[in-house]
Amino acid sequence: MKPWHRLLLAACCLLAGAAQAITITDDRGRQLHFDEPPRRIVSLLPSLTESVCELQHCDRIVGVDRYSNWPASIQRLPQVGGGLDPNIEVVVALRPDVVLLSVSSRVSDRLEALGVKVAALEPKSHADVRRVLRVVGDLLAVPHAQGADRVWRVIDAAVQAAAQSLPERARGTRVYFEVSRGPYAAGASSFIGETLVRLGVRNVVPPELGPFPRLNPEFVLRARPDVIMVANRSMQPMVLYPGWQNMAAVKEGRMCEFGPEVSDVVVRPGPRMAEAARIMAGCLAKSFP
Secondary structure, eight states, X not given: OOHHHHHHHHHHHHHHHHHHOEEEEOTTXXXXXXXXXXXXXXEOSHHHHHHHHHTTOGGGEEEEOTTOOOXXXXXXXXXXXXXXXXXXXHHHHTOOSEEEEOTXXXXXXXXXXXXXXXXXOOOOSXXXXXXXXXXXXXXXXXXXXXXXXXXXXXXXHHHHHHHHHSOGXXXXXXXXXXXXXXXXXXXXXXXXXXXXXXXXXXXXXXXXXXXXXXXXXXXXXXXXOSEEEEXXXXXXXXXXXXXXXXXXXXXXXXXXXXXXXXXXXXXXXXXXXXXXXXXXXXXXXXXXX
């Protein structure tokens, strides 16, 4: 091989390597650099697990938290415990190139001290979901047009179609959405609250209380919502809070209780938000036929 051939080949190799280099910024404002897209990913947040899979890279996930369960293929992977407090030894043993987790996870510093790269991402609003999809797409070297933007277009169109499907009687109704017992509610500033607004209804939990506030059951009783939606992942029959049996929404059957599988869809800020909008619209249509 002639010397100039060798130089050209070396230059091409360097350019190819540079083209694969990845830099992202997570929700802590920290930059992460990768020489190539991560091949081994541990995901500790279900919505991030689903986002990686929706971007067609499920095969790169080597471990998940105990709540990541969609798509079905994920259920065969090693589980490393809870998303907030996973088993550190098990995570490290999986030799991840990166660990995806929420900003509120308590293990970021410990993992980084062990030399494990951590990307903390926590979508709470529609804008967050779109942005996080793009960050995950960048991490996986998936172009926005074929990845994150495509997924968001599906979500956006589904929410719009669900809104148009509502009967006129359901529009403008006042809704209370409980994400878990406590009660913890979906506030107006949460991604669930934003979906409700786009569906053409009103949230009884004001934005100033935050995305997912813990409420006194009396608050809901005084708010007198027209429709109550409850995510019940416990597999146990739901027990009404004191006084709720007197609310018109309960007495007149305008209450939708979502079981574990449906709850997973409606309370996760990720690619299945399109399906979530259809589920919520179905509840509203049933309540006001």
